Amino acid sequence: MEGQLDNLELELQVGVAKVRKYATSESGDTLELIERPLGGLSLVLADGQRSGRAAKLISNLVARKAISLLAEGVRDGAAARAAHDCLRAHRQGQVSAELHIVSLDLVSRTVVVSRNSHCPVLVFVDGALRVLDQVSQPIGLYAGTKPIISEFPVAANTWVVAYTDGVLEAGARFGASFDIAGLTTSFISDEQGSAPQLADAILARAVALDQKRPQDDMSVLVLALLPNQQVDQARRLVVRFPLPPL
Amino acid sequence: MEGQLDNLELELQVGVAKVRKYATSESGDTLELIERPLGGLSLVLADGQRSGRAAKLISNLVARKAISLLAEGVRDGAAARAAHDCLRAHRQGQVSAELHIVSLDLVSRTVVVSRNSHCPVLVFVDGALRVLDQVSQPIGLYAGTKPIISEFPVAANTWVVAYTDGVLEAGARFGASFDIAGLTTSFISDEQGSAPQLADAILARAVALDQKRPQDDMSVLVLALLPNQQVDQARRLVVRFPLPPL
Numbered sequence: 007m008e009g010q011l012d013n014l015e016l017e018l019q020v021g022v023a024k025v026r027k028y029a030t031s032e033s034g035d036t037l038e039l040i041e042r043p044l045g046g047l048s049l050v051l052a053d054g055q056r057s058g059r060a061a062k063l064i065s066n067l068v069a070r071k072a073i074s075l076l077a078e079g080v081r082d083g084a085a086a087r088a089a090h091d092c093l094r095a096h097r098q099g100q101v102s103a104e105l106h107i108v109s110l111d112l113v114s115r116t117v118v119v120s121r122n123s124h125c126p127v128l129v130f131v132d133g134a135l136r137v138l139d140q141v142s143q144p145i146g147l148y149a150g151t152k153p154i155i156s157e158f159p160v161a162a163n164t165w166v167v168a169y170t171d172g173v174l175e176a177g178a179r180f181g182a183s184f185d186i187a188g189l190t191t192s193f194i195s196d197e198q199g200s201a202p203q204l205a206d207a208i209l210a211r212a213v214a215l216d217q218k219r220p221q222d223d224m225s226v227l228v229l230a231l232l233p234n235q236q237v238d239q240a241r242r243l244v245v246r247f248p249l250p251p252l
Numbered sequence: 253m254e255g256q257l258d259n260l261e262l263e264l265q266v267g268v269a270k271v272r273k274y275a276t277s278e279s280g281d282t283l284e285l286i287e288r289p290l291g292g293l294s295l296v297l298a299d300g301q302r303s304g305r306a307a308k309l310i311s312n313l314v315a316r317k318a319i320s321l322l323a324e325g326v327r328d329g330a331a332a333r334a335a336h337d338c339l340r341a342h343r344q345g346q347v348s349a350e351l352h353i354v355s356l357d358l359v360s361r362t363v364v365v366s367r368n369s370h371c372p373v374l375v376f377v378d379g380a381l382r383v384l385d386q387v388s389q390p391i392g393l394y395a396g397t398k399p400i401i402s403e404f405p406v407a408a409n410t411w412v413v414a415y416t417d418g419v420l421e422a423g424a425r426f427g428a429s430f431d432i433a434g435l436t437t438s439f440i441s442d443e444q445g446s447a448p449q450l451a452d453a454i455l456a457r458a459v460a461l462d463q464k465r466p467q468d469d470m471s472v473l474v475l476a477l478l479p480n481q482q483v484d485q486a487r488r489l490v491v492r493f494p495l496p497p498l
Contacts, residue, residue: 020491025484032291037489039285040319043312045278047491066289070323073286077316112496160495202490209486234494238271240455241493243283244448245266245293248480249406250358 014162017234018110020049021202022227023209027057027172028219031250034061035170035225036069040077045112048076051227052089053104053123053170055146061223068093068103068145082107082120086153090122090145102144106168107153108229115160117229120153125174128187129158130165130194135187164231165194165201172222173208177215184215201230260408263480264356266295267448268473269455273303273418274465277496280307281416281471282315286323291358294322297473298335299350299369299416301392307469314339314349314391328353328366332399336368336391348390351399352414354475361406363475366399371420374413374433375404376440381433410477411440411447418468419454423461430461447476 026033034054041047050072054064071092075085086107093103104123111118119127119138126139142154158164167190176184189211193204205228212224272279280300287293296318300310317338321331332353339349350369357364365373365384372385388400404410413436422430435457439450451474458470 015497016495018491018493018495020489022487022489024487033487036287038287038323039489039491041282041284041312043309043316045496063289066287066323070289070320073323074316074320077284077312077319110495115498202488206486206488210484213484231495236492236494238456238459239494240452241268241270241279242448242452242491243266243268243285244490245264245285245488246482247264247487248482248485249262249264249356249477250291251261252361 015234016160016162016231017236019201019230019232020228021200021205022225023205024225025209025213025220027221027223030058032059032062033223034058034065035223036062036065037225037227038069038073040073042076042109042111043079046110048082048107048109049227049229051106051168051170051225053223053225055102057223064093064101064103067096068105072105072107082109082118083153083155086120086122090151093146097146099147102146104144104170106227108166108168108227110229117158117160117164117166117231119156119166122151122153125169125171128167128190130190131158131161132163133195135191137187160231162231162233166229167204167208168227169208170223170225172220172224173212173226175222176212176224179221180215180217182215184212201228204228261480262406262408262477263482265447265476265478266474267446267451268471269451270471271455271459271466273467273469276304278305278308279469280304280311281469282308282311283471283473284315284319286319288322288355288357289325292356294328294353294355295473295475297352297414297416297471299469299471301348303469310339310347310349313342314351318351318353328355328364329399329401332366332368336397339392343392345393348392350390350416352473353399354412354414354473356475363404363406363410363412363477365402365412368397368399371415371417374436376411376436377404377407378409379441381437383433406477408477408479412475413450413454414473415454416469416471418466418470419458419472421468422458422470425467426461426463428461430458447474450474
C-alpha cells in the first residue's frame with residue numbers, strides 16, 4: 007500500500023481567489039506566480055499596510071522583488087529576506103507588509119511555506135491538520151527580519167491554505183468569527199472538490215461574514231497535491247477577473 | 253445599442269494549455285504571467301530553440317527578463333527588445349527564441365500583442381478574424397531586432413489566440429495540417445465556451461493531429477474579453493499540472 011501511494015502520479019492544483027476591500031478602487035494584496043527554473047513553482051502573496059493604492063504600491067514592490075529572485079533560482083528564504091531589505095531600504099522602516107511564499111520545489115520534492123505574517127497557514131497531510139502559526143514579523147520594519155519556514159515532503163493528499171488578514175478577521179466587525187480550519191477540514195474530509203473550489207468556498211464565506219462588504223482586502227491561496235485525475239499530461243493556467251468600469 | 257455595449261461590465265478570461273514534446277523530460281516553452289503595476293496583466297510566452305533542457309534554459313532566461321521589466325512598468329516593446337538584447341549578449345547571437353507578449357493594459361484600455369515569432373496570432377473582434385502574421389524576427393540572433401506590435405481597444409467579444417510552432421505544425425509529419433483559424437472561428441461563433449476551453453480544444457486537436465505524440469513542445473494562450481457573467485467581483489487564478497514521477 008505504501009509502495010502504491012509512493013508510485014501514484016500526482017497532480018498539482020493551485021487556486022487563488024481575491025476581492026478588494028469594499029468601496030476601494032483596488033486591492034492592496036498582490037499575488038504573483040513564477041516557475042522555478044529547476045522545476046516547480048512559487049506563489050508569492052503580499053499584503054501591503056493599509057488599503058487601496060498606497061497598499062498596492064507596497065505589495066507590488068515586495069512581490070516583484072521576491073518573484074524576480076525566485077525566477078533566477080534564489081531560495082525562498084533568501085528571496086523573503088531580500089523583499090524585506092528592499093522594502094525597508096525604500097521606505098526607511100516606516101511601512102510594513104505581510105508576505106507568504108508557498109513553493110512546490112521539484113528538486114527537493116518538498117512544499118516550502120515561508121511566513122512573514124500574523125495569519126496562520128493551514129497544512130493538511132492525509133487528513134491531519136497542522137497549523138503554522140509561530141510568531142513571525144512582518145517585513146519592512148526591523149533589522150534582520152527573516153521568515154519562518156516549514157517544509158513538507160511531496161505526498162498525495164497534501165493541502166496548504168494561506169490567506170491575508172481580511173479573511174482571518176472576516177466577521178469581526180459584526181461580532182462573528184471565521185473558523186477557517188473548520189471549514190477547510192470539512193471540505194477536505196468530505197472530498198468536496200478541487201483546490202480552486204476550496205479557495206472559492208473560503209472567500210465566499212469570508213465575504214458573507216462581512217455582510218457582503220469586505221472590511222479589508224481578502225486573498226485566499228490553496229495549493230494541493232492530489233492523485234492525478236487528468237486525462238492528459240497538459241499544464242494549465244486560468245485567470246479570470248472583472249475589468250474595472252471606465 | 254452602442255452605448256449599452258460600452259457600459260457592459262467586462263470580464264477578462266485567460267486560458268493557457270501546454271504539453272511537452274513526446275519523449276522529452278520537459279517543455280522548452282515557458283509561459284509566465286505578471287500583474288502590470290498600473291493595472292492589467294501581461295502574459296509572456298517564450299519558445300526556446302530546439303527542445304528539452306537546453307531550450308528550457310533559453311526560454312526561461314527570456315521570459316524572466318521580460319517579466320521582471322513588465323513588473324516594473326516597462327512598456328511591452330521595450331521589454332521585448334530587452335529580452336532580445338539579453339539573450340543575444342548571453343549567447344553571442346548563436347541561439348534564438350520566439351517570444352510573444354500579450355497584455356491587457358488598463359491604462360490605455362487596450363490589448364497589446366507583441367510578436368517575435370513566425371507563428372501568427374489570431375484576433376477576433378465581434379466575430380471578425382484578423383490574422384497577425386507580419387514577418388517578424390526571432391530574438392537572440394541579429395542586431396536591432398524588435399517586435400511587431402498590434403494594439404486593440406478593450407471591447408466586448410475580443411479574443412486573442414497565440415501559440416508556439418508545435419501547434420502551428422501539428423500533423424505535418426503525418427501529412428496533415430491544422431486549420432487553427434477554422435477551429436477557433438467555429439468555437440467562437442458557436443459560443444462553445446470560455447477562453448480556457450478554447451485553449452484546451454486547440455491543444456487537444458494539435459495533439460490528436462500528431463497522433464498523440466507531440467512532435468514539438470506545444471503551448472496555446474487564449475485571452476478573451478467577454479460580458480461579465482461572474483456572480484461576484486473576485487479575481488481568480490488556477491494552475492494545474494501533473495508532477496513528474498520520481
